[in-house]
Amino acid sequence: MFINGEWVEARSGQTRDIINPYNQAVIAKATEGQVADMQEAIAAARHAFDHGPWPQTPATDRGKIVQTIADFIQRDKAELAELESLDTGKTLEESRGDMDDITAVFRYYAELADKDGAETLDPPIANATSRVVREPVGVCGQITPWNYPLLQASWKLAPALVAGNTLIMKPSEITPLSSVKVFELMEEAGVPRGVVNLVLGSGNTVGAELSAHQDVDLISFTGGIETGKRIMQAASSNMKNIALELGGKNPNIVFADADFETAVDQAMNAVFFHAGQVCSAGTRLIVEESIHDALVKELVERVRKIKLGDGFDETTQMGPLISAEHLNKVRRYVETGRKEGATVAVGGERPDDPELNDGFFYLPTVLTDCTTDMDVVQEEGFGPVITVETFSSEDEAVKLANDSIYGLSGGVFTNDIGKAERCVKKMRMGTVWINEVNFYFPQAPWGGYKQSGIGRELGKVGLEEYTETKHIYQNLKPGPVNWFG
Incomplete structure (x- = not known):
């Protein structure tokens, strides 16, 4: 000291x-x-x-x-x-x-x-x-x-x-x-x-x-x-x-008119960077109904390919969780989601790889069929887990995004600038990104609304x-x- x-x-x-x-x-x-x-x-x-x-x-x-x-x-x-x-x-x-x-x-x-x-x-x-x-x-x-x-x-x-x-x-x-x-x-x-x-x-x-x-x-x-x-x-x-x-339970809203490739890529970066152990992780993916199935399918295919491993291996894309205690917390979190009716589209368990047995690894996970009343949607899991919700209107998307005790950050993906501006004005968060997530720089203030x-x-x-x-x-x-x- x-x-x-x-x-x-x-x-x-x-x-x-x-x-x-x-x-x-x-x-x-x-x-x-x-x-x-x-x-x-x-x-x-x-x-x-x-x-x-x-x-x-x-x-x-x-x-x-x-x-x-x-x-x-x-x-x-x-x-x-x-x-x-x-x-x-x-x-x-x-x-x-x-x-x-x-x-x-x-x-x-x-x-x-x-x-x-x-x-x-x-x-x-x-x-x-x-x-x-x-x-x-x-x-x-x-x-x-x-x-x-x-x-x-x-x-x-x-x-x-x-x-x-x-x-x-x-x-x-x-x-x-x-x-x-x-x-x-x-x-x-x-x-x-x-x-x-x-x-x-x-x-x-x-x-x-x-x-x-x-x-x-x-x-x-x-x-x-x-x-x-x-x-x-x-x-x-x-x-x-x-x-x-x-911390936060940060929503990431994707409208049907958003650039599809960008939305999928950013959804992954929002959560699986540093194994989801990020206060601003976009763990709540809120997707317009008309593109839900296509986006989830593409997301799941890409998530399966994320390479877990030693942080000192230049090919590793995601490392372990911080501790055995935190690993068990994430496991319980996913099990809670299962019991509440969420579907594990990919992940949801420890990796089946002998080389990773000694580390605190958990597979990148996507939970679908989620609703805002689930604990898994409301609570901060702080791990590599995305919950997916759907919406059918702009007002519903904002309502879902704001339905949280937290208000740290959020994202909106759309090519309609007017729509984006209407949403961000109503979103009760300290930082809201448009067509980007988890970007910060020293000149911009950082902090949250609510709890x-x-x-x-x-x-x-x-x-x-x-x-x-x-x-x-x-x-x-x-x-x-x-x-x-």
């Missing part, structure tokens, strides 16, 4: 085996932090914010350090990609792409560092000035998920640093390797002592302490909805600022999450009011 500028082991001496989900091999031993370790990190971050130079460092200089971190990520991206693929099981090609995306996030916020100047207001009286400035929130707790360990970390680290905050990051206990490496790079880049702290350990111990501690001013979490609710409750102890991204979360990451608003707004008023010609004589 990295606490107050030093690399340390947990005080308890406890460790955790880090497992490669492809073959269950132990690839590392990570120190296992406890409450006392988290308290030490919070104290370091508090002292660094209250008494250190970082919050008062000119924004341009903070931006230069964040730019240097981006340079180092590019320099070491091959190593970082390998760590990410070992940790998560995703393909090496995916991880390499992630490193370029992560670099872009750091560069975007580095460039934005000195662009958020004060806003001058025109006060309603003479001989006065009024301006609005943004200042750092303070000590930020950041809890990141296992599916995109370093990418999700970059969405939090870069804006927090640029804004002048200090922070404690708690990565997922099962995928800490790339996070450890990027903290080495931040140390090398010259981030001052105590500004960035890394605590490893479980969410129930160190994560819970970070969420509830009185000296933490903001908590940012990406993960499951139930954990998000607990964090929200814990954060109320001192009314922390909160930013929560809690998909609170707040936004990325874009200018992602930087604003890490700031407080202050109004400064000055009377240039002071004098008594004489209200009381």
Whole structure:
């Protein structure tokens, strides 16, 4: 762990085996932090914010350090990609792409560092000035998920640093390797002592302490909805600022007038990329009745050909799920769909391949004959599973898409631009794509409606999450009011 500028082991001496989900091999031993370790990190971050130079460092200089971190990520991206693929099981090609995306996030916020100047207001009286400035929130707790360990970390680290905050990051206990490496790079880049702290350990111990501690001013979490609710409750102890991204059950609407080839290809990319372990995965395929049979037939034929395997094999198209626990969750999810009346058109089981027996693999799966009242349609499965629903009218398509407690993202495929615009205006989601899915870039905000979360990451608003707004008023010609004589 990295606490107050030093690399340390947990005080308890406890460790955790880090497992490669492809073959269950132990690839590392990570120190296992406890409450006392988290308290030490919070104290370091508090002292660094209250008494250190970082919050008062000119924004341009903070931006230069964040730019240097981006340079180092590019320099070491091959190593970082390998760590990410070992940790998560995703393909090496995916991880390499992630490193370029992560670099872009750091560069975007580095460039934005000195662009958020004060806003001058025109006060309603003479001989006065009024301006609005943004200042750092303070000590930020950041809890990141296992599916995109370093990418999700970059969405939090870069804006927090640029804004002048200090922070404690708690990565997922099962995928800490790339996070450890990027903290080495931040140390090398010259981030001052105590500004960035890394605590490893479980969410129930160190994560819970970070969420509830009185000296933490903001908590940012990406993960499951139930954990998000607990964090929200814990954060109320001192009314922390909160930013929560809690996943989704994302609809992908395909109209009959859409380009057929594009729709099929994008439907696959929407779900089977990273084995469906993506918060924005388009797991609800909502297809116009007239093309349902043809689209499902083509989809099933292509899904059968997806190559599963080791992420380090350049021919692999889809890797394993993250853990045995998550594999069992996906299996139960599909079994629930069967019991509810869904038809398994393809997949629905573990692969029959001896070479994959030791990994947490599950076949890419398509469930047809689905209706919106099924649990399998409403619940986030977070695996390589598509449910297929049908509609007969534009209004019905939008109604189905909105029938969810979630509102993270959605897609619309049609060659009728008017129809597309009518749909996206009615779809209650933070991001809606037209003739595309799962595309993002640092300049565009990311977050959800409804129970998909609170707040936004990325874009200018992602930087604003890490700031407080202050109004400064000055009377240039002071004098008594004489209200009381």
